[in-house]
Amino acid sequence: MLIDLFNHWIVITLMMCGLYMVIAHGNLIKKLVGLAVFQTSVFIFYISMAKVDGGTAPILADGIVHYSNPLPHVLILTAIVVGIATTALGLSLVVRIKEAYGSIEEEEIQQQDIQHQKNNAHTKVKLEEEA
C-alpha cells in the first residue's frame, strides 16, 4: 500500500529541497532558483494526481474511453505562468539590488542597512545636541 504513495513522497522531497534552498541560502539568485524548484514540484504534485491508470492525454479521439483528468492540467498551466511572472519580477529586483548595494548576498545587504541606520542615529543625536 505504501508503494502507491511513493510517488507523492518523492514530490514532497523535491518540494522540501526547494523550500530549504529558499530559507537557508543567502544568495538572492539561489533563493529564486529554490523558489522555482519549490513551485515546479508543486506542479508535479498536481499533475500526478490527475493521472488515471490506463488513461491517455485528454484530447478526445475515437476509441479511447479513459482520459486523464484535464482540470489539474488547466490549473497548472495557469500556475506555471504565474511562476515565471514571479521569477521575472524577482530577478529584476535582484538586478536593482545589485546596483544599489553592490552585492547579492543577504548578509552583506543587511549589514549595510544596519550600518546605515547607525550612521543615521549618530547624525540625529548630533542634530538634537545642536538644537
Next chain:
Amino acid sequence: MIAHLPILQVILPLMAAPLCLMLKRPQLVWVFALIASGLAFVVSVLLLQQVMTTGVISYELGGWQAPWGIEYRIDKLNAFLLLIISGISTIVLVAAQTSIEKEIPKDKHVYFYVLYLLSLTGMLGIVATGDAFNVFVFLEVSSLSAYALIAMGQKRQALWASYQYLIMGTIGATFILIGIGLMYQMTGTLNMYDLSQRLPEVAQTRTVFAAFAFVVVGVCLKLAMFPLHLWLPNAYTYAPSIVTAFFAATATKVAVYLLIRFTFSVFGVSFSFTTIPLETLFMALGLVGIFVASTSAIFQSNVKRLFAFSSIAQIGYMIVGFSLTTVTGLTATLLHLFNHALMKGAIFLALAAVIYRVGSVELTNLRGLGRQMPLTMAAIVIGGLSLIGVPLTVGFVSKWYLLIALIEEGLWPVAVLILLGSMLAVVYVWRIVEVAYFKEPLDKNVIVKEAPLSFLIPIWALVIANIYFGIDTRLSVQVAEAAAQSLFGGAL
C-alpha cells in the same frame, strides 16, 4: 446591468489598467484611474444594498453552472469588504497625483497608476470570487503589483523590502496552492460552496487536516500575523507613501477576509474550531502579537515604521476577536477591519503629506510641525486617538465590541490584557504628540507650509468618517453583525 454588478466590480479597474497604458499623459491617466476606482466604489455600494435586501448573489462566469465554471458569490461579508477596499482606494487616489510627483520619477507615473489599478483589481477579485483556485490567481495579481509598487520607493531599502516580501509572499501563495490541491484531491471540486458541502464527509482524514494547515499558514504569511510579520515593517516604511496608505488600509484586510472565509465558510466552524484547537493558538498569538508589536512601535524613530508596527498590533486585535468564534467576537473583528482601514488610511495619508512638505518622517523632523501644519498633524492625532480607542472615535466602537465579546465568554484576564495593550498605544501616540506640539522646530528659519488641498480633502474625509462612524454606529455595526451572523448560519 444590475444583474452583472458582481463582475463589473472587478472588471472595471481591470480593463482600466491597460487603457491607462495607452493614454500616456500622467495627468489624464490619474483622472481616468480615479474615475475607474470611483465607479468601482459605486458598484460596491449598489452591491451591498442589493445583498442586504435580497441575500446572497451568485454570478456564473461564462454561463457555466457553479462547480464546473467559476462562480462569483457575493454575500454580506464580501460585499462589506468590497466597499471598504474600493472606497479607500478612491480616497487615496485623490491625493496620489500630488504625492507621487515628489516621490517617483516622472517617466514612471503611468506605470504607477497601472500597477495601482491592477493591485486594486487583484484585491477585489480575491474578495468577490467563490472559487478557491481563482483566489490564488488574483492573489498573485495583487501581490505582483504590490512588489513592484513597493520597489518604487525612493530609498534603496525599498528594493530589499520588496524582495523579502516577494520571497515570503510567494512561499505563502505556494502554501495556499498546496492546500487547495489537497482539498481538491479529497473532494474533486474547487468551488468554495461545493467544497463546504463535500468537506464534512472527509473531514476526519489526515489529508484534509494537512490541507487546512497549509491554507491557514499560507494566509497568515500574507496577513503578517505574528510571528510571520517580519516582511511588513520594511515594506510599509520604504514604499512610496501613497502605496503605504493604500496597503495599510486594505491589503491585510483582504488576508483577514481569506482567513475568515476559509475557516468559517469552507472548512466550517465545527471543523476549524473543534477538531483543531485553533482558537487557543490564535488567541495566544494574537495577544503576544499585540504586545510585541506595540512595544516595538514605541522604540521606533521613523513614524511610518512606528505605525507599521502598530498595524501588526491591530491585526492582533482582529485575531483575538476571530479566535472567540462567537457572533459578537466576529462582529468586533469585522468592525475593526472597517475602522482600522479608516484610521490607518487617514494617518498614512497625513504622513504622505508630511513627506511632501518636509521630505522625511523621522521623529526629529516632526518637531514643531503641530503649529506649521496644524490640519495635517491634527489628523494624525485624531487617528492616533482612534487607534487607542478613545470614545467618540471608531476605535472605541470596535474595542468596545471586542471587550463585550470577551466578557460574554467570561475571559476577564484577556479583556484586561487588551486594555493594557491599548495603554501601549497611548505611549507611542504620545511620543508623536510631544514632538509635534511641545518641541521647537530644529531649524526655525525653515518655514513649512500646510499641506495642499489635494491632501487635506482626502485626509479630512477619512478623519470625519472616523468620528462619524464613532458616533453613528448604525451602518457599520448593522452590516458587520449581519455578516457575522450569516457566517455562523453555516451557509456561504
Next chain:
Amino acid sequence: MVVAFAIIRMKDLFAVVMLLGIYGLLSASFFVAMDAVDVAFTEAAVGAGISTLLMLVVIAITGRKEKANRHKPLPALLIVLITGGLLVYGTLDMPHFGAADAPIHNHVAPRYIDDSMAEVGVPNIVTSVLASYRAFDTFGEVVVIFTAGIGVLTLLSVARRKEDDEEATAINDSMHEQHLVIRIVAKILIPFILLFALYVQFHGDFGPGGGFQAGVIFAAAIILYTMLFGLNTARKVINQTFIQLIAAIGVLLYGSVGIVSLMNGGNFFDYNVLASDPIAGQHLGILLIEWGVGCTVASIMIVIFFNFAGRRELYQHNQVPQNQEPS
C-alpha cells in the same frame, strides 16, 4: 531528485541555473509521462527556456559566484522537516496514485470529459476547460503576466540617449562578424519558428498548444534574433512603445470578448451568445481569447527580455545608472 540535491550543493551560479533548466526539462518529460502534454509543452518552454535564459542574463550582470556562508541552516532544516512531515502525514489518507476511483475523477471532471465536445466543440479538453469553463482563471493569468511585465518595466527601464545607440551598434557589428554562419542559419530558421508559433496558436483546439505556448515560441524567435543581431538592431525592428501597446491590446481583446457577451445578454465570457449557433459562438470566443493570450504573452516576454538585456548592455559600457541616491 539528484538534480535538486546538486542544485543545493553547487556554489557556481552558472551551473545552478543550467541544472535548473535541466530540472525544468526533466519535469516536462515527466508531465508527458503523466499524459499532461499541454503542461509539458509549457513547462519545456518556460521552465527550461525562458526562465533559464533570464537567470543567465541576470548572472551576467551580478557575477556567478556564491559566497560560502550559509546562515541559519538549522532553523531552515527544522521548518522544512516540519512542513515535509505534515505533507507526508497528509498523504497517508490520499487516494492512491493512478486510482480511477479517486474523488477528483468522479465529481467535476467527468462533465468536462463527457460533455465538452457537445458543449464547446473542441477536441482538446484542456483547451475547452481553459478557454471556456474556466476562462476567467485564464484571464487572471494573462493579467498576472501583464502585471509582471509592467513591474519589470518600472524596475528596469532606462531612458536612452542617441549617441550611446550608435556607439553600441558599432561594437555589436564588429562583435558579430565572427558569427556569420550562425547568423545565416538563424535567418533561415526564424521565419520557420514564427510559422510554428502561428501553427501552435491555431492548432490549440485540436492538439496540445494554444495562445500561451504560441506566445512564448514567438517571443523566443525574437529573442534569438536579438541575441544574434544585437539589441539595438532588434529595437529598431520592434519599437518598445509599440510592444507595450500590443500587450495592452491583448488584455483588452480578452476582456472585450467578455464585455461583448455581456452586451449580447449573456454572462461575462458566455461565448454561446457571440454567434447565432452556440458552438460557433464558443469557437469564435476561444479563437479570440487565444489571440488575446498570444499577443500579451509574446509582447510581455519580449519586453521583459529587452529590459534585462538593456540593463546588461549598460553594464558593458560601465554606465550604471546612478538614479539610486546613496541613501
